Amino acid sequence: MTSKPTNKAIYITTTEPNSGKSIVSLGLMQALLGKAAKVGYFRPIIDDSKTGKIDNHINTVSTYFNLDIDFNDAYAFRRSEVIKMKNDNKDEEIIRIIIEKYKAIEKRFDFVLVEGTSFVGEGSIIEFDINVLIAKNLNVPAIILASGVGKTLDELVGNLQMAFDSFKDKGVEVLSIIANKIEEKNQELIISSLKNNLPKGVLVNAIPLNPILGSPSIKEIVDVLDGKVLFGDAFINNQAGNFSVGAMQLPNYLKHLKENGLVITPGDRADIILGALQANVSENYPSISGILLTGGLIPEDSIIKLIEGLSDIVPIVSVNGGTYAVTNTIGNIKSQIYAGNTQKITSSIQDFEKYVSVDALVERLITFKSNGVTPRMFRYNLLNQAKAKKKHIVLPEGLDERILKATKQLIDLDVVNITLLGNKKQIEEKIATLEIALDVDKINIIDPIEYKNFDDYANTLYELRKHKNVNLAMAKDLMEDVSYFGTMMVYKGDADGMVSGAIHTTQHTIVPALQFIKTKPEASIVSSVFFMLLEDRVSVYGDCAINPNPTSEQLAEIAISSAATSKAFGIEPKIAMLSYSSGTSGVGEDVERVRRATEIVKSKRPDLKVDGPIQYDAAVDIKVGKLKLPNSEVAGQANVFIFPDLNTGNNTYKAVQRETKALAIGPIIQGLNKPVNDLSRGCTVEDIFNTVIVTAIQAQEVQNN
Numbered sequence: 271m272t273s274k275p276t277n278k279a280i281y282i283t284t285t286e287p288n289s290g291k292s293i294v295s296l297g298l299m300q301a302l303l304g305k306a307a308k309v310g311y312f313r314p315i316i317d318d319s320k321t322g323k324i325d326n327h328i329n330t331v332s333t334y335f336n337l338d339i340d341f342n343d344a345y346a347f348r349r350s351e352v353i354k355m356k357n358d359n360k361d362e363e364i365i366r367i368i369i370e371k372y373k374a375i376e377k378r379f380d381f382v383l384v385e386g387t388s389f390v391g392e393g394s395i396i397e398f399d400i401n402v403l404i405a406k407n408l409n410v411p412a413i414i415l416a417s418g419v420g421k422t423l424d425e426l427v428g429n430l431q432m433a434f435d436s437f438k439d440k441g442v443e444v445l446s447i448i449a450n451k452i453e454e455k456n457q458e459l460i461i462s463s464l465k466n467n468l469p470k471g472v473l474v475n476a477i478p479l480n481p482i483l484g485s486p487s488i489k490e491i492v493d494v495l496d497g498k499v500l501f502g503d504a505f506i507n508n509q510a511g512n513f514s515v516g517a518m519q520l521p522n523y524l525k526h527l528k529e530n531g532l533v534i535t536p537g538d539r540a541d542i543i544l545g546a547l548q549a550n551v552s553e554n555y556p557s558i559s560g561i562l563l564t565g566g567l568i569p570e571d572s573i574i575k576l577i578e579g580l581s582d583i584v585p586i587v588s589v590n591g592g593t594y595a596v597t598n599t600i601g602n603i604k605s606q607i608y609a610g611n612t613q614k615i616t617s618s619i620q621d622f623e624k625y626v627s628v629d630a631l632v633e634r635l636i637t638f639k640s641n642g643v644t645p646r647m648f649r650y651n652l653l654n655q656a657k658a659k660k661k662h663i664v665l666p667e668g669l670d671e672r673i674l675k676a677t678k679q680l681i682d683l684d685v686v687n688i689t690l691l692g693n694k695k696q697i698e699e700k701i702a703t704l705e706i707a708l709d710v711d712k713i714n715i716i717d718p719i720e721y722k723n724f725d726d727y728a729n730t731l732y733e734l735r736k737h738k739n740v741n742l743a744m745a746k747d748l749m750e751d752v753s754y755f756g757t758m759m760v761y762k763g764d765a766d767g768m769v770s771g772a773i774h775t776t777q778h779t780i781v782p783a784l785q786f787i788k789t790k791p792e793a794s795i796v797s798s799v800f801f802m803l804l805e806d807r808v809s810v811y812g813d814c815a816i817n818p819n820p821t822s823e824q825l826a827e828i829a830i831s832s833a834a835t836s837k838a839f840g841i842e843p844k845i846a847m848l849s850y851s852s853g854t855s856g857v858g859e860d861v862e863r864v865r866r867a868t869e870i871v872k873s874k875r876p877d878l879k880v881d882g883p884i885q886y887d888a889a890v891d892i893k894v895g896k897l898k899l900p901n902s903e904v905a906g907q908a909n910v911f912i913f914p915d916l917n918t919g920n921n922t923y924k925a926v927q928r929e930t931k932a933l934a935i936g937p938i939i940q941g942l943n944k945p946v947n948d949l950s951r952g953c954t955v956e957d958i959f960n961t962v963i964v965t966a967i968q969a970q971e972v973q974n975n
Contacts, residue, residue, distance in 0.1 A: 278376055280445070280635050281405040281412040283386035285398060285433045289417040290450045292327065292607045293477065295385050296615055297622020298413075299335055301632050302381055310379030311337055313345045314368045314404050315352055315387050326608055327385060333609040339375070346371040349387070352400070362646075365407050369650045372408055381635070384410060398433070402440050406806065407646045411443040411638055413631075418452035418460070419479070426452070427463045434468060441644075441806050445634050446473040448626065454478035457625075473634065477625040482617045485509045486605040488560045488585045491532070494603055495589040495596060500568070501577060502585035507611045508559040513600055515593055516542035524549060529556040534597055537567025537588060544576070551582055560585040562600075564593045643840055645803035645933065651840055652963050656685045661966040664765040666752035668692030668715065669700055670772045676958035678708040686966045689714040689765060691752045718755040727758045734786045757782035760944050766969035769961050771949035776815060780939065783946040793941035795820075797828040798948075799835055800923050800936035801964075810836050810843070810910040811926075814919035815937035815948065825867035826874065829912045831940045833878050836910050838971055839964075845871070846889035846908035847882025848918070852898040864914055879903045886911070886922075935960040938968070945969050 280298070284291045295311075302309045311332060316325040328344045331337065346368040347355075355364050375382050386401040405412050414433045418426050430447050437444050447468060449460050457476045464474045489506045492499060499506065511530030516523050520541045527533075527549055535542040543563070549555035561584065563569075568588055569577070577583065589596055607614045622628070643651070667673050668690030674697075677688050690697055694715040701708050718724060725746075731754070732745035740748075748754045753774060759765040760783075770779045780796070789796055799812035812832040817824060825847070833843040849864040861883050868882035881904035888898040888905050895906025913919030927934045933956070939947050945968035947961050 279382040279384055279410040281384045281410050283401040283412055283414055285416045285429055288604055289415055291415055293618040293622055294415055296618045299383055300619045301628045305632055308379045310375045310382040312372055312375045312382055312384050315347050315349055316345045317388055318348050318350050326606060330607055330609045334615055365646050368404060369646060402437055405442045406440050407644045409644055409647050411445045412437055413446045414444055415448035415450050417450050427467055431467045446631055449476040451479040452476050473627055473631055475626045477621055480621055482509055483614055484605055485511050486603040487611055490605055491600055492587055497587040497589040500586045500588055502583045505585050510559045520545040527556050530559045532559050533561045536565050537563035540569055540573045550584055558584055563588045564596050566590040643808055645808055648808045656963045656966040659970045661766040661969040662687040663962050663965055664689040664756045664759050664768045666691040666756040666770045667772045668697050671704055672955050672958055673772055674701055674706050675955045678706055679959050680962055681712050689716055691716055691756055693717050718750055753778050754782045761787055767945035767965040769947050769965050772953055776948045779948045783942055787942050787944050789941045790943055795824050795827055796941040797831055798937035798939050799832050800934045803933040811923045812912055814923045818916040822863050822866035826870035829871050830875055832910050835940050841909060843910045844904045844908050845880040845910040846884050846904055847912050848886060849883030849914055852884045852888045938964055944972055
């Protein structure tokens, strides 16, 4: 990867229920479809619904825009599932599955519109944080909106500013802020106030309250009241702009009719029913949206017959319940936009186009480039990159429990092909004793001494090392050592990479590779990096495992190699050459060594963003960075950290790992012609799993080169 990844999605989120985010989803989908051939839609978490019913948001968007997407692919979880998993401390699994589902959609479409949760029902108190976390881990920018209903200007602005700060603090870029459902007369004041409280680059818009969108349709009223449609089913999506009770005499009631009004009256009031129907077709009275008959009463047969003979009939619905109770229920209905209600959908799109800077927003979306990758997305990308071109990795320590457990995970996921070195019978007995459900038929087990190519391997080693006074007998002795044997498998092309060190020292693992796999032509030394998966970012630390006291030239080469490794794994490098002083403030041999190394990197690779000497705080904290190195492209935003010596690097990575609970993947050896990677003897199953995957990806790079 040579440049930042171009954005392929937007996350639409809110701070509360009933904020009207559907207007943004519909309007933005309409706008994006004019710019991209295929636009997808995804909801990480949907509301719980009755068995057999699909999510209204997904159904509305996919139906109206005729999206080629299956309902089950368009979401990851129902709300109740997330609550249960959080109670079971399965937060990591929640995010992992959301990423997997989202990535599947992303592969199929040019752009994806991601709509956040709706803040209704159990668990709504934690939804804001969940939305921030999801947007962060999907690595997509956000649009935040809030409703102005029931809020003062200060409350609305404060609400949106707090939401903006929360997303920014977690590293989520906010492209647009939208105040929805505001009074039109306050539109300019609200926009001005928001702009005064937000950074200049944020697009700010305000959408006035539209009565059409807030009014329930006859269908919604029927669903809530469990009504029976007697007539006018074809007009069931009529909007009930207002409602009035027909309790008075007809002449007086006619004076209270309003445009798109819903007439509510007992089912035995034939005069009101017929009068309202006649008024609906009269040029002298407003049109009505429907008639609701209360008390479970249905008009007499003669009245029914009369209505049947009319040519233009609005929906007439019979419901149980008294007029007073029914009226209160209708007043409390929170209307939604749904697939069949094209009036609301088109009104939403029109309002969005009228009140939102659509062209500017779409341009920002399409041209936005993300700054780096989150830890969870990094791991997802590793797994999928390894799966894309499956490689063969040899693990010399075949009897180690951790190796066997990691092997099971790797085989179950079908990520790599594995060869274990050791006595086959002993390995099988160990698997059985530990009750590891590893199918040995899916792996390769080799006992070096009994291997058919043992003599060939020994002869090859002899030819490669005879100038170092290694005779054939010595070569055969060395080849019985699993580290030499595994390395020779890689050298000969019988395996693509090797991972060892769970029970062997770094020297035991690396020396054979240095002897005959050797370094790349452009590399004079072998070095290492760790991928440090922190809470909200991935950093690269080098060298923390191999070179005790590198010279300026070696430090420069470590930096250049680390930049190449970073790019290979999707991280655009910004390199900090670390020291105990920043810029020109410090003096002394150690500082000068780092300063010279930085100059060498800039001379050899002017395309790389590098700065040094620089202190760690100035490298990671934007405020400190601007203070100490105001003109630096790296200060405050570094992601590749080159330590001045092994003592500093090794202790720092372990301190960060232990104190922050960061996952450290490595050490990843760089500079060899083929990948051989070392494990710490204190490694976990997860460490082995991750290192094997990284080794497989390095092997892909070797093949590509």
